Amino acid sequence: MTVPSNPASPPGRTARPNLLDRVGIPKALSWGFLGVLIFMIGDGVESGFLSPYLISEGISKERVALLFTVYGVTASISAWFSGALSDLWGPRRVMLLGFGIWAALQVVLLGLALPAHHYWLIMVSYGLRGFGYPLFAYGFLVWVTAVTPRHRLGSAVGWFWFAFTGGLPTLGSLVASFTVPWLGTYRTLWFSLVLVVAGALIALLLVREPVGRSRLAPAGERPVATLLGSLSIVWRNPRIGTGAVVRTINTAAQFGFLVFLPVFFTDTLGFSLTDWLRLLSAMFATNIFFNLLFGLVGDRLGWQRTVAWFGGVGCAVTTLLLYYGTVASGDNFVLAMVLVSLFGATLAGYVPLSALMPSLAPDHKGQAMSALNLGAGASTFVGPAVVGLFLGPLGVQGVMWIFAGLYLASAAMTLFLTLPEPAAPPRDTTAVPARGRAESVSGPERV
Incomplete structure (x- = not known):
């Protein structure tokens, strides 16, 4: 990917990297990292208390275990499809889909299923909500890998995992330790929705980077081939x-x-x-x-x-x-x-x-x-x-x-x-300084 130079920079001078670039965060995606952190805090709020809360509401341990198993299966499937759908639709649309699934099903869970103590409605709403966070978070991870220059990619994905694991379960559980005594468990679950909405809006509205707004797969590749390719590539x-x-x-x-x-x-x-x-x-x-x-x-x-x-x-x-x-x-x-x-x-x-x-x-x-x-x-x-x-x-x-x-x-x-060796550039009659040629093929991409 070619990065255009800053037209506002004086001729002959190279713009200094800003603080975000120096620590490994792509500036164009910086709000997205914050959004993922807040989103995952909201998703992780329930991790330390949801199981005992459901048991206290009269649901057996075996049924709670089944509920969490279904959630794990849907989250795994969603994680798998997040990359393929990002290829097909673009990462931003995948993140929007994940946010929509999470928020809509959380409203069903809290507004209908839990007050009615209807186990199968709880199963459907909570179990299917497992599709939400992987589409949002891993969709952004694909966006990071699509935009970040190779020599900074390790640092960028490190920041992604910092945001992801910082929210789930670490800061999510810490937030719950304060809100449960103050608001109670049920209201804390509503508060988790507030955090998820806030994180999603930050990422989806403030990140303006164009690559993630369109499909990443090669032009002409069919949707079915893209989805099947996410498995056949193995x-x-x-x-x-x-x-x-x-x-x-x-x-x-x-x-x-x-x-x-x-x-x-x-x-x-x-x-x-x-x-x-x-x-x-x-x-x-x-x-x-x-x-x-x-x-x-x-x-x-x-x-x-x-x-x-x-x-x-x-x-x-x-x-x-x-x-x-x-x-x-x-x-x-x-x-x-x-x-x-x-x-x-x-x-x-x-x-x-x-x-x-x-x-x-x-x-x-x-x-x-x-x-x-x-x-x-x-x-x-x-x-x-x-x-x-x-x-x-x-x-x-x-x-x-x-x-x-x-x-x-x-x-x-x-x-x-x-890693595959970079393709050799076509020969031409234009002289290229030896130093520039050497710098173009050396660096962190050779691992």
Whole structure:
């Protein structure tokens, strides 16, 4: 993409990058990052209390579990289609669709389903609302990858994940800790709608960047081919398929840990439930800030190396440290805080994968992001499945070794995610200074 020079700049002088550019935020999309943060805070407000609230309203634990399962399935499907639809319609329209789904179904949930205590209407409204946030958030992620120059893309996606995880669940749960005692749970759910509307309006009205307002797929490509291509690219481009598997491994342990670590920390190690919740908060808080750091590191060290060493190898090491360190020290809260924070930090080592994947398929960035999001959705099932299959026969120690082995396997697979060489420019008789030619093919795109 060619970036036009500023006509207002004096001849012979290069405009200095502004503060946003220096920290890795594309200026044209800056309001979008803020909008995603506020939107995801609204989406995450309910994460810490919705389940006990529904149980207190007379819905059984089994039905609540089914409700959350349906929500997870719809969110996974939506994450997969977000890239393909962005290719087809443009990211901004996909974000608008996601916002519309979220807001409309939240009104149905709060205005009709919950007051009537009608379980199946709750199931439909809340379950289908799962289509909302991935379309909005991941649609913006596609917009980021389509607009940001390659040498700054790692930093830009780091800021996206900072906004995404900063809202869900971190700041969303923090907001709820103040609003639930003040407003009550039901009114807090209405307040979450206010936040979502505010975030969506900021992103959709204040971001004027033109590329994301139109389709990204090549001209003439049919809609059905675009949608099917979001799945077929996994085997059409084996590197994309490999990247999707790496993305699945990335957060599989995270979702698996949520199944058995609460019991392990409280019943086996002797921590209180409050201690465990604080440790979990520390893990995610650390992850948020390291999302930014590894975005910057990826742009300098190389996306591939960062994912392989800091993500794959790093998570393998910190997974084993988390188990053996806590077993050796028992209920030592300070050491446990350090160990969970180390895991949260290395988990962010996979952030440059969001820059690497669309660069592997520059003509179908949306399809590549769909594959990446498909891997993210699959991790919500793979992690708990590993725990369900192996916790009984192998115990906590065996499961930790399985996750560590998966992380090492992902590091090895990352070695195959090499970027295509840039096409050689056609020869002409015009002399090009050697220095300029060298600068055009060097830099962060060579990972």
